[in-house]
Structures are given as C-alpha cells and as structure tokens.
Amino acid sequence: MLNLLCSISLEHDFCVRNTERTFGRLGVFSLLVAKFVPGMATLAPPMAGMTKMNLALFLVLDTLGTLIWVSLLAGIGT
DSSP: OHHHHHTTSSSHHHHHHHHHHHHHHHGGGHHHHGGGSTTHHHHHHHHHHHTTOOHHHHHHHHHHHHHHHHHHHHHHTO
C-alpha cells in the first residue's frame, strides 16, 4: 500500500524511505503528528498496519491526533 501511495510522488524511493524513517523514529506517536505533516496523514495508517500496531491503540492515537488538529485550528479561529 505504501508503494502505491508513494507511486504518485515525484520521488518514489525518497517518499518510502522518509515515511519509514519518520515512523521508526517517532513510533506510534507519529500518528499524533501525522495530521500536521503534508502527506503523512495518508501514509501513517499503512505504516501502522505494516508494523502490526494494535487496532485499539491505532484508533486511540488517530482520534487523539485528529482532536489535537481540530482543537488547534478552532483555537486560532480558522
């Protein structure tokens, strides 16, 4: 799935390596910041699946990341 998503990127190999590196560095908490990084919101769920992340943990972190993103935007009045 990651290869398919990165295939529309101008630099396919860079896209895959960068996503894997970011997910490896931040681990499960990359789902919290994924909403703030262009393109990562699309690539983070497949990476979570590739690492066999627990579904409950995925849902909690993805929901929390979404709530942080929405709260920030609502807070600045956008």
